[in-house]
Amino acid sequence: MEPFVKQVKEGRPVLFTIASWMEQFSELTVGFTSRHGGVSRAPYSTLNCGLHVNDLPEHVVKNRELIAEAIGQPFEAFTYAEQVHGNEVTVVGLQEKGKGRASRESAIQAKDGFITNEKGIVLCAQFADCVPLFFYDPVKRVAGLAHAGWKGSVLNISMATISLMTHTFGSQPADIRAAIGPSIGVCCYEVDETVASRAYKVLTDVKASPKEQLAVITDKGNGKYMLNLQELNRKLLREAGILSSHIEVTQLCTSCSSALFFSHRKEGGPTGRMIAWIGLL
Template sequence: MEPFVKQVKEGQPALFTIASWMDQYEELTAGFTSRHGGVSEAPYSALNCGLHVLDKPEHVIRNRELLAEAVGQPFDAFTYAEQVHGNEVTIVSLQEKGIGRTSRESAIQAKDGFITKEKGIVLCAQFADCVPLFFYDPVQHVVGLSHAGWKGTVLNISMATISLMTHTFGSQPKDIRAAIGPSIGVCCYEVDDTVATRVYAVLEEMSAAPDEQLTVIRGKENGKYMLNLQELNRKLLVQAGIMSSHIEVTQLCTSCRSDDFFSHRKEGGSTGRMVAWIGLR
């Protein structure tokens, strides 16, 4: 069953929520935006939430306000960062609550993963094909969110996030729930030798058998490769100690489903950004 369930309410942005998590855990809000229900104009129409593209800042801020209204949390709870395709993870404190929501300069700088135990903070990360990784520990009441493009994935940002949850808040990997959100799928993600070499190195470090490697990456006749970044992240989560039964994996490809999502690759780089969010009410 698809874990990211589309929610459409009249007059609000269309959102994809992790419905099973939110049904089971009342304290949690978590999901992923669509491209529908905002005020931005083409090519960022309509719910672009990225201030770093060439959209009008006032449109982006209004879209972010609309997201907060639809989620049912105060706008000043939504906390943003400037992502750099790395594997550095930071703890978000109450002092940082709400930074970055109206300007890039005020955002958390040069980080791609975020964790918090504080209620009333909504962690946000931006996407347009890369893999959103959601983390929730219902025992220690900790949430996390990571941005995993191919660089962050081969740098194992999932392990970095889980390690920080463990060392800072006492989370146990066996208790953590993880979800892999809408992102470009193996159906559409063609990569070159530079990326493939890094991916094969990770698979070798994992001692992945040849048939396991084929679930992640396959060569093509044109010398390129088709990469399943979602499956590679799933394997890394399992390697980090997350139980397979505690991992939700989307079937939604942002490139195939450009009717619902922005896709940097499919739209030639001129497009908007979705937001993944997670927080404790």
């Protein structure tokens, strides 16, 4: 069953929530935006959340405000970073609350993963094909979010996030729930040998079996490969101690569904960004 459930309300942005998490954990808000229900104009139409893609800043901020209103959380709670396709993860406390929501200059700098145990903070990360990774420890009440493109994936940002949850707040991997959100699928993600070799290396490092490697990388025989970033991250999550039964994986491909999501690869030019969000109420 698809874990990301479409939420459509008249006059509101179209959102996807991890409905099962929010039903089980009433203290949580968590989900992913679409490209519909905002004020941006083409080629960013309409719910662009990225301030770095040359859209009008006032449109981006308005879109972010509309999302906050739709989620039912104050705009001041939404916290953003300048993402750099790395594996640096940081703890977000009350001092960081609201950073980056209205300007890039005020954002948390050079981070791609975030964790918090503070109520009233909504962690946000931006996407247009890369893999959103969601984390929640219901025992210690710690929420996390990571941005995993191919670089962040092979740098094992999932392990970095889980390690920080463990060392900072005492989370146990077996307690943590994880979800892999809408992103470019193996159906659409062709890469070259440079990228494939990096993926092979991380799979070798975690002693992936030939069958597991084949599930992640398909050699097309022409120096090109099809890469399954969702499956790579699922393998790395399991290696970090997350139970298979605690990992949710989307079937939504941002490239196949570019009418619903922004896709940097499919659109091949200027386009917008969705956000993933998670917060403790």
